Amino acid sequence: MDSFKKLNRYLKKYKWILLLGALFLTGSNFFLIWIPVLIRRTMDRIEQLGAERAGEFDSMMNILFSSEAGEILAYNSLLLVGTVLLYGILLFATRQTLIVSSRKIEFDIRNRVMDKLLVLPQRYFAANSSGEIYTRSTEDVARVREYFGPVLMYTINTFTRAGFIIGMMIIVNPTLTFWALLPLPFLSAFAYWVSGYINKYQVIIQEQYSRIAGKANEAFSSIRLIKAYNRQAYEQQKFEKESDDYRVKKLRLDLVESLFHPTLNLLIGLSVVIVVWKGGMMVIDDAITIGNIAEFVIYVAYLTWPVAALGYTVNTLQKSLASWERINNLLSEPIEIRDKEGSFAKPLSEIKGEIEFRNVSFKYPGSDEYAIKDLNMKITAGSNVAIVGRTGAGKTTLVNLIPRLFDPTEGEIRIDGVNIKEWRLRNLRKVIGYVPQETFLFSTTVKENIAFGAEDASMKQIEEAADSAQVLQNILDFEKKFETLVGERGITLSGGQKQRTAIARAIIKKPGIVIFDDSLSAVDTKTEDAILEHLRVELAHVTTVMISHRISTVKNADTIFYIQNGSIIESGTHDELIEVEGRYSDMYRKQLLEQELAQI
């Protein structure tokens, strides 16, 4: 109930326009009922004229062309055209208010969902598949819109139209009204059943469609692998199976849909037959006129859609509420990493860049193992440190704690002597340049990809950053230079080019602290040396934390920390660690041996 209240809060902003829409819709239905009334009046007047002047006219044609009948026809036709016009204008206004508002509410909800997704903790993304998250912000939002759009509109329409029409029918003849309405509850129940079936199948078909799209996507992104392993026939078979499943389900739905309209027409036909049959008997008994029968037939036709829509509306409402429940759960997710009251912000120019880990431990949500265990580490401002260790030792986890992608389970991290939880999150992340392990470039130009790190960067700054990351020459070699599109719609950069573009993106921010997570793994050692040389100058006064598996990358660092099972087991300069003859020197010797073997 609480969640339903929250849903209706979105109506508040548009309440006046929605009210206006409801008035337009009521008005359009008011004019609609005058159409059969005018037809009945015309028919009755002509019939009356024929009866009064029975001797003068020997055929219907003569009646119709007598000037008196012409007057009746012209007058009523004009009224009819006017009524239809008003009905049409009001219907247009209804859609422009109710449906347009529902689109605006959809826009509001979608933005809220996106805003929320952008601040949700990493835990949420680990617990929910990307497909589910995507569905929340697309399909679920679209379904909720149906509550504010079609559901609201059809509900008002059904009640106002049915109210007016049934009222008019009862005024004309309550008994005939009873007979005419008799099949309509069956029509509504039938529409409810069919639309429930259609909805259920649409979900199944949509899921199957997503599976097909997923299979195709996977096949295209691994096309090189498929070709190299000669797995085309296997992939084709897998795709065909899913595709066939989709076809069978879709055909079943088509069958139900094609039965829907004929059955609906059959039930309406039944209503019309009853009206003509019972009405005919009443005309014989002089209880009603022939015009009344015509009027009733039109009323029944007018009632068809609202009555059928009742079934559809109930189903759509259920679907919308289920989608809202999922969206509401997402919107109610706690934001674990957020600003504290009175949080601390420092201008970039005042950042020194000292980092201190005090007894820091960290467990991933849902995991029993510590990824970081009682870790203490001090990085002096402006120094250049390296973190090494075997795969899975906790290096990435450790650096993720600095920009608060996760918060420590125990202990605290300080920057310039202040606990990072006291820093304003935006400020904290602004001063940190971070190049994650997996390079991600957006499907846009190289320029925009680099400028992502600093929104208002000039072209000169972009070029300088590209130069420091040793990717400038590559970019200038592209035909469209910085305007070259990257990714799906553009060229595919090599692994090393991607990494260097990501480095340029991080350093263009002119950060106070910069973190490189294995960011030079895809470049050759010669390019690596050149990049490091540039970075040493560029980042001379910036605290640099560099994770690497290569000794060549880290050997010149001021301090090297060797991590094992989430704890620092060795630290010092390259020479100091070699002297200790511990894990680091083992690693060094192994890499030297590998190099020598490679040269043989």
Ligand SMILES: Nc1ncnc2c1ncn2[C@@H]1O[C@H](COP(=O)(O)OP(=O)(O)OP(=O)(O)O)[C@@H](O)[C@H]1O
């Ligand atoms: N999202 C996660 N949820 C649960 N456990 C995780 C998650 N990410 C990493 N881990 C675990 O935490 C430990 C440390 O992982 P981490 O990625 O920090 O290692 P790493 O030293 O950076 O390894 P590599 O050198 O291979 O990148 C590993 O045991 C890993 O399985």
